[in-house]
Amino acid sequence: DAGVIQSPRHEVTEMGQEVTLRCKPISGHNSLFWYRQTMMRGLELLIYFNNNVPIDDSGMPEDRFSAKMPNASFSTLKIQPSEPRDSAVYFCASRYRGRDQPQHFGDGTRLSIL
């Protein structure tokens, strides 16, 4: 298995632009998570899905952020409009159902908003 696949690996864009981050979870996993990592705040859970349905989006910073999971093999995290304070590494993770199953992380997208 190729693991959790995220794209792009790096994104540099100007503030005000729309940014779309993509994630392909491990096949067969039914939960998907989006995290943001910064030096100041560490790892923060933004949103997660069970069976393609958003369960908890309490970590989404504001309305500029949105996430979708149209099917079991694809999810997007969109920021519109982007701001410099959104600069961070964004990780996607997936997990198989059941107790004590770990989350498997992708390589992350390093986002820089100028």
Add this chain to the structure above:
Amino acid sequence: AQRVTQPEKLLSVFKGAPVELKCNYSYSGSPELFWYVQYSRQRLQLLLRHISRESIKGFTADLNKGETSFHLKKPFAQEEDSAMYYCALTKGSGGSNYKLTFGKGTLLTVNP
């Protein structure tokens, strides 16, 4: 709400010395606890989970429910152990209980 505390932001040891990375949690039920490791600019990787009681790369961690701790230990540190270590907790099965709560992480540096 559950919480994970890693009291040390930075930990520096010499090669061959024992290392202990502390993790304390607050949760009244039966948690699932994990240690994740992140090498420089790489993805988070699962290192240990308490349920399996295994040793990975020489690391072990024991769940102490009385002290609500899940400290990570290794008797002889190696330079390649230098990384960021995260302790994480999830409440258990079903619905929102699969959400992982992470500590702030401890950056371990093993000096030659």
